[in-house]
Amino acid sequence: MIKPDTYSDRELLIALHCGDKKAFEALYFRYFAPLSSYAFKKLQDEYVVTELVQDVFVDIWKKRETLDTDGEVAGLLYAMMRNKALHELRARIIQSKHIEEFTQLHKNDTADVLTDGLYARQMEEKMLQAVNRLSPQCKNAFTLSRYEHLSYKEIAEKMSISVNTVEKHIGKALQHLRQEFQEYHLPVIILLGLMELAIQK
Template sequence: MTEPRDLDLYQNLVNGDKKALEALYDRYEKLVYSFAYRMTKDPELAEEVVQEVFIKLWNPHSPYSSEKGKFSSWLLTMTRNTALDFLRKQANKPTVEYEERDSPQEAADSPGELLEVKEQSQLVRRAVQRLKKDQKQIIELFYFQGLTHEKIAVRTGLPLGTVKGRIRLALKHLRTHINEEGGKVNGY
């Protein structure tokens, strides 16, 4: 029996199916937690982010649409924005830079999961390394340092539209690089 697709689960969730929420939680909780932990460097705050993300998912304030891209990408964007909101509330804690030691390996339970997370992490890292210098810089500022589009524009001296365009283009290239390696990263 094949697992339901993310879009099917999401549609069921929108229709009030709690089992669909549970299935999405089981599928993405570790990814959401590790991403939130990378940004916050605080296990308790990362747990709060996970809880808030899945509450937002249950009560959709900005519903998912497949035209916006993959469900997992949309969920990570929601996670990023939620983590940034929590960090802003704690103004005394600055947004932190991504470091190798913050990889999601800590969130894996079994050796098999640990290996899968490590392989996915390496795949993404190789894909990021293949980006052009300007795209790589934008991705690192946006996803790993958690800067807003506006802050990236100020830091780089680029127009806001250029920053947004480079992020979209870099994500497209990342997807292509991952697909070329035959890789799959949590639904990609």
């Protein structure tokens, strides 16, 4: 094998251009450490630096037939190393940004779920309290209608009261719920949905 200090860079470059593997090995041993030191200052990752330096020499070997033999080997190697290091840094920034965005999104989603869940539980609890404040007969008629889904006639038979009385009880219950939740501006259909959730607890 050619010793690194035996030939000049230009002589090694000319030999490499002709496909001389020993010239390639000589350049590798001559510049591996300097390129690694240069890249490590930018990347601070020994494993990544080793991989990138090896990539530089792989690229040099692949491009050997198109190399400018009047050019400067050191300048070419450092330029290739700089480009790979910059590409790695850009990739890290993009990855870091994506991780940050994902983390923030996850935090926001979690916060929304917790907030929505807490609000829903508060509404259900308030609904249950509101229903419990109804008179016994009114509460019974209303829950039979909303929870057991009985018709007014069935409720009347079950409670031994008239259908007209059932209608009055349920109407009174709805009016009471509207008043209880008027500050929330909730439509009746939502109130009834909350009613079913509260009863199922």
